[in-house]
Structure formats: C-alpha cells, structure tokens
Amino acid sequence: MNLDDYRTLFAATTLGLVLIVALPTVSMVVSIPSGAERFSELWVLGPTRIAEGYPFNVRVGEQYRLFVGVGNHLGCSAYYVVYVKFRNQTQPLPDALNAVPSPLPPLYEFQAFVLDSETWEAPLSFTFLNVSRLENSSFVSELSINDVVFSVNCPSKWDLENSGFYYQLFFELWLYDTSLQRFQYHNRFVGIWLNMTS
C-alpha cells in the first residue's frame, strides 16, 4: 500500500466513526415512516374465549356467552365503538364493498380506547326472552344483552333449505375519525348465526 491508499483508509475510518456518533442525533431529528400496513381487527370468540363452541341452536330463556375483541394496528391509539345488531335472514348486513354499515339500529354497544399494537376484549351474554311461534314463522320480541332488555320485534320464516328459524347477531366496528370529528364505520363486521329451536 502506498501513502495515498493509507490516506483513503484514514479518511474512510474517520468518516465511518463520525457517522456512528452522529447516528443518535440523526435518528431523533429524522423520522422514518413505517411501511407497515394500518388496519384494525374485529373478532368474536366462543364461551371459553377460543374460536369454537359458538352458540348455534338457541332456546328461549337460556343464556349464551361470547367474547368480542378488537385489535389496533393503526400506528396510534384509537377510539372504537362496537355496535351489536340483530337481524333475520332478509334484513340487510353491512355493505363491505362500499364500506356502508347496516341500516338496522344498534342494540348494545361497546366503546374502547386501544393502544397501538394492543387488543381489547369484552364478554357479552345474551338471552332470548320473548319468542312466539306461528306455523312456519317465528317472532323474537325481546332479547337481553348483558342484562339489558331490548325490544327487537324480529320475524323469521322457516328456512326450508337449512331447516330452521335463522337469526344473526352481528357486530360492527366503528372508529372515531379525528379529522371528521365523528365516528365512522370502519368496514369490519363479524357475526354468528343462531337457529331458534324452541
């Protein structure tokens, strides 16, 4: 190696060391945006807090238990509302394609603030209190969710194909939008089908 080679080696080593010691300051001033995808999760778990044992064949007066959960991956804390809605087979679900919620009124609701990369879960128990049956139709008048009684007045016709009176308990996720200053449907919903047996 001649003297010029040694000079280059010295300059490169000094520059490398300068960059290393300047790195903490640079990292405090320059923020590199994360390329991670921003999204929220919504789930329903069965009575044992795992994804099985969901109630399906339901009876009047019997209590059923579920867990509803939300996961936040939005990069900051989020303010969520989970609306609990009840429908029969003909009533509308949310429109996932156009991000439009179901027009059905919410019965119960949960509100939660969730830190980024954290999850939130809450139990939900429901009981059918008042159901009448007339030939090939069933009529749910009252439903209790977490000990609050709701008048639902929801009829259902006998489903010949699947042999049952089908209803659905579903959950919509809404997110508080700070720029719009109101809750907006977050285009996430999940539900369970229930067959009213007796």
Next chain:
Amino acid sequence: MSASRQYLIFLVLFAFMAPFFAFTVTTSHSEDVAASAIEKAEGVMVLAYQGVLEAERAGADVSRLLTRLNVASEYLARAHILYRVGGLDDATRFADLCFETAEKVKPEADRLRNTTLVESDMRLRFTMTESVVSVCLISVAGFLSWRVFKRRYHQRVLGMKPELVSDES
C-alpha cells in the same frame, strides 16, 4: 247547556287528562336532560382523546390515561344503551359519571404532553451536543493520527537504504 255545567265538564276532563300531560312533559324533559348530558359527555370524551393523541404524538406513554378513558367510555356506552331503551334517569347518571371521569383526563394529557416535549427537547440538545463534541474529537484525532502516521511513514521510507544487488549475469 249552562255555562256552569260546561265549566264542570271541562274541569272533570282536565282532571282526567292532567296526569297524561304531566307524564308526557316529564318524559320529554327527562329525554332532553339525558340527551344533553350525553352530548356533554361525548364532547369531553373527544377533547380528552384529542389531548391523549397529542401527548402520544409527543412521545408520551399514554397507557394510564387510556385506562381512565376506557372507564369513562364504559359509562358513555352504558348511557347510550339506557337512553335507547328509555332508562333516561340512569342514562343521565352514567353520562354524568362519564363527564366527571373524562374531564380530568384532558388537562393531565396536556401536562404530560408538555413535560414530554420539554424532556425530549432536553434529550435532543444533550444528544446533539454529545454528537457534535464526538464528531470534533474524532475529526481532530483522525487528522492528528494521520499526521503522525505520515511522518513515521516518511521516516521509514527515508530510512531505507538502497540494497546493492550484484549483477552477475
């Protein structure tokens, strides 16, 4: 029909209708009170949440504040549910509880944000000073060591004696 008889009929009708009107007026009043309490609680919640978001953006640990907001949000959700099913007095009570819990969060979030900003500013100044001093020291040390190296290199090169090689061919 005499005037006194008409008056008597009107009085009897009024006596029968009065409880109904009173109930309607009371219900309507309770509904207004509950709606107003819920609206007030929602406003405070939003303000508190915005304060928490600002503190979080400043780099503060907001988990404790969010725990308190979650308590307030449970009250607010309860107020909404009770309002929907007609439990207006309880809805008002829960909305007031929400308001009381959430209104303390906003000033605390502002305080936390300011403290975090001051701390991070101090940390930035300290790190920056540390970096500048280190860069200067490394540059000076690099330059000096290069000079020492160069001098020794020259001495070594100049100290070399040419070797005589006999050409026997």
